[in-house]
Amino acid sequence: MESINPEVPFQLVIVSGASGSGKTQALKCLEDLGFFCVDNLPPALFPKFAELCAQQGGDVRNIGLGIDIRERGFFADFFENLSRLKQSAYRVELLFLEASDAVLTRRFSESRRPHPVLPQQPVIEGIQLERLQLQELRNGADQVLDTSDMTVHELRDWMARHFSDLDHKQSMRVSLMTFGYKFGVPYDSDLVFDVRFLKNPNFVPELKELTGEDEAVQRYVFENKNAEGFIQHLQNLFVFLFPLFEQERRSYLTVAIGCTGGRHRSVAIALKLQQVFLSLGHDVKIRHRDLHRS
Known part of the structure; x- marks a missing residue:
């Protein structure tokens, strides 16, 4: 197996x-934390995959x-x-999830799925047989987590507390989208702001064929003191909101800015807001949905 640079802290979590x-759901939480995740990889491929x-x-x-007990030759290798x-430079941790018989039975009943171990038998029989089959794996786990009383959000919080890369914490990704109301919201x-209260450059002949990406349109929009005031209020709002969204472990947030056609006012405002978000330390992507629609 290829040697691993000890200066790079590798972490491998097996769920x-x-x-x-x-x-x-736990694997999805790891993905949100920046892990590269693969489900149902045969154990024989673990070392090669790590390499x-x-x-x-x-x-x-x-x-x-x-990993899933249904993998052929599961315990053999x-x-x-x-x-x-574990003999490599990886920090390896085996996380084993479980829940009570009653909770597992209820979850299968709600999803209307048969139990994968005994699909033709009552669910409880599959649960009990699988529990016996997994006992050795459970005994060898580094962490055993009972999810019986956990919501999806509580599981996500637990995963974040235990597996977040604190030295390389990823900030919430922010997407800015501009659009025209006449083409639909x-x-x-996640959040939608209407800027149709601003003067419309579409009614100015020399600006009509331009877009909010052009300096002339931007100057026209921000000559209105309401535009500057709006940006300032939005900045104050997001200074308040961003930490709250991050407390909820949000990995991304989409903010939409709309005007009538999605070509002038919304674009100019979004470009200014992009600079605000960058100054607040967030990775920002911007997309103009209706910029080139007639």
């Missing part, structure tokens, strides 16, 4: 446990692997390959 205990990740240098620092990984927006 397993009872069906219905939250393994898929390939090591070849990427610092680009792949944290890895999450989801799992512990052997886990031992090989974007359905995937």
Whole structure:
């Protein structure tokens, strides 16, 4: 197995446990924390996969692997390959999720799915047989987490507390989108702001064919003191909101700015707001949905 640069802190978290205990959700939480995640990778491929990740240098620092007892030859090679990984420079942790019989039965009932171990039998029989099959794995786990009384948000918080890379904490990603109300409000927006109260450059002949990306349009929009006031109020609002969203472990936030056609006012305001967000320390992407629509 390829040697790993000890100066780069690699972390490998293996997630397993009872069906219905939250393994898929836990793996999604790791992805949100910046982990490169693969589900149901055969244990025999663990060392080779780790070697390939090591070849990427610092680009792949944290890895999450989801494993399932239904993998053929599961126990035959799992512990052997886990031992090989722990002998490397990776910081390896096996997380085992479980829940009570009653909770697992309820979750399967709500999803109307059969139990994967005994799909033709009552769910409780599959739960009990799987629990016996997983006992050795549970005994070898570094962390055992009972999710019986956890909501999805509480599981996410737990994962963040235990596996966040505090030295390389990722700030919440912010997406700015401009749009025209006459083409519809974007359905995937978290926050929507209407700037149709500002004077419309579309009615100025020399500005009509330009867009909010042009300096002439920007000057026209911000000659209005209400535009500057609006930006200042938004800045104060987001200084207040960003920490609250981050406390909720939000990995991204989409802010939409709309005017009538999505070509002039919304674009000019969004470009100014982009600078505000950058000054607040957030990675900002901007997309003009309707800029080139007639």
